[in-house]
Amino acid sequence: MLQKLGAAAKGRRAGKSMKNLGDSGTVRRLNWLAKTMGAKTYLEIGVLAGKTFRNVRVKTKHAVDPNFLFDPSEFEDRNTCYYQMPSDEYFAHHIGERQYDLVFLDGLHTYEQTFRDFCAVLPHTHARSVILIDDTVPKDPYSALPDGREAERQKEAAGHVGGGWNGDIYKLIFAIHDFFPTLSYVTINQGKGQTAVWRQPRPDFAPLMNSHESISRMTWHDMQENLAIMKLEDRDAALERVASGIFRK
Numbered sequence: 134m135l136q137k138l139g140a141a142a143k144g145r146r147a148g149k150s151m152k153n154l155g156d157s158g159t160v161r162r163l164n165w166l167a168k169t170m171g172a173k174t175y176l177e178i179g180v181l182a183g184k185t186f187r188n189v190r191v192k193t194k195h196a197v198d199p200n201f202l203f204d205p206s207e208f209e210d211r212n213t214c215y216y217q218m219p220s221d222e223y224f225a226h227h228i229g230e231r232q233y234d235l236v237f238l239d240g241l242h243t244y245e246q247t248f249r250d251f252c253a254v255l256p257h258t259h260a261r262s263v264i265l266i267d268d269t270v271p272k273d274p275y276s277a278l279p280d281g282r283e284a285e286r287q288k289e290a291a292g293h294v295g296g297g298w299n300g301d302i303y304k305l306i307f308a309i310h311d312f313f314p315t316l317s318y319v320t321i322n323q324g325k326g327q328t329a330v331w332r333q334p335r336p337d338f339a340p341l342m343n344s345h346e347s348i349s350r351m352t353w354h355d356m357q358e359n360l361a362i363m364k365l366e367d368r369d370a371a372l373e374r375v376a377s378g379i380f381r382k
Contacts, residue, residue, distance in 0.1 A: 147372040158324060159267070160188045162372065163237060166263055166329075167191050169376050172234035176257065178220045178250050179240035179267075183208070191235060197223045198240075220246075224253035232259050239267040242300025243279045244349060248308055251330075261379045263331050269306055270326025270363065271299035277353035297325050303356050303363070307341065307348045310362050314338040319374045322365040329375045 147165055167175065167190055175191035180198040187208060196205070197216045205215035216223050220240055236258065238250050247266065254264065271277035275293055278284040279301045288296070306328055309318055317333040320326055341362055342348055356363070366374065 147369040157185065157188075158368075159185055159237075159327070162321070162327065162368070163189050163235065163265065165372060166265070166375065167235055169372075170234060170261065170263065170379065174231075174233045175235045175237075176231075176233040176254070177237045177239065178223075178254070179238070180215075185237070185239070189235075189237075195231070195233075220250050220253070224250075224257075227257075228253075229256045231257055232262070233257050234259075234262055236262065236264040237267065238264060242268060242281065242298065242302060244301045244304040244308075247302045247305050251305060251309075258332070260332050263329055263375055263379060266302065266305065266328045266330065268299040268302050268325045269320055269328040270322060270365070271301075271303060271353060271356075272296045272325075274353040276325075277301055277303065277356070299325050301351075303353075304348050304351050306363055307351065307356075307359070308345070311340040311343055311348065312345075317378055318364060319371045320363045320365050321368050321371045323368050328363075329371065331375060331379050333378045333381065 166172065172191050173193060175189055175194045177186045178197050180186050180196045180201060182202045183196065186194065186196045193212045195214045195216065197218065197220050199217065199219045201215060201217055205217065209215055236254055238247060240246060240250055251264070258264065273293065273296045275284050275288040276296045276299045278287065281298050284298050306318065306320065309316055309330060315332060315334045316330055317335055318328055318330040320328040341359060
C-alpha cells in the first residue's frame with residue numbers, strides 16, 4: 134500500500150526535488166513519482182537496453198520485453214525479474230495476480246499495441262497507482278507515423294531534420310479521454326511527451342469523438358486541432374497534479 138503524501142512532499146516543487154534522481158528526464162520523473170508516492174512495485178513494458186529500468190529506485194521491479202539487448206541474468210535477483218516475451222503473453226500468463234504502484238509503458242510505438250497494453254495493465258493497478266505512457270506528443274506529422282522506417286523515409290524525402298519518432302501513441306490519450314471517465318491524466322509537454330494516468334473520475338467528462346474507429350483514423354493534424362484534449366502542462370505542474378490527484382481526500 135502506498136504511503137500518504139507527507140507535508141514535505143506537499144510543499145515542495147517537483148523541479149526543486151529532482152536532483153540526484155537519475156541522469157535522464159524519464160528516470161528523474163519516475164524516481165520523483167516513486168519517492169513521492171512511496172512506490173514499492175514497478176512494471177516497465179518495453180525495456181531494450183534497460184537503462185531506464187535499472188535506474189528506477191523501487192524495491193520490486195518487473196521488466197517485459199520480447200528481446201532484451203543485454204543478458205538479464207546479470208541483473209536479476211529476488212526483487213528484480215525480467216520476462217523476455219511480448220507484453221500480450223506476459224499479461225495472458227499473469228492476469229490480475231500482481232499489482233503495481235508505478236507502471237511505465239514504452240513498448241511498440243503503435244496505438245493498437247499501446248492501447249492493448251494499457252487495457253491489460255489496468256487490472257494490475259490499484260486506486261493510487263500511476264501509469265506513465267511514453268512518446269505521446271509527436272512534434273511533426275512524420276514523427277506521428279506508426280511505422281518508424283516510413284517516418285524516416287518521409288522525413289528524409291522532405292528534408293526534415295530532428296523531431297525523433299513517436300509513432301501514433303497520441304491516439305491513446307484521445308481514447309482515454311473518450312472511453313475512461315473514471316481515469317484522470319495529464320501530459321508532460323517536454324521532449325517527445327509523456328502522459329501520466331491515475332484513477333480519479335473526471336466530473337467534466339464529455340467524449341469528443343465517441344468512436345474507436347474515428348480515433349484510430351486520426352492524423353497528427355487532427356491532434357493539433359484538439360490539443361486541449363492532451364492536457365499539456367510543463368513538467369513540474371504535471372507531476373504536482375498527479376501527486377495531488379492520487380492523494381486527494
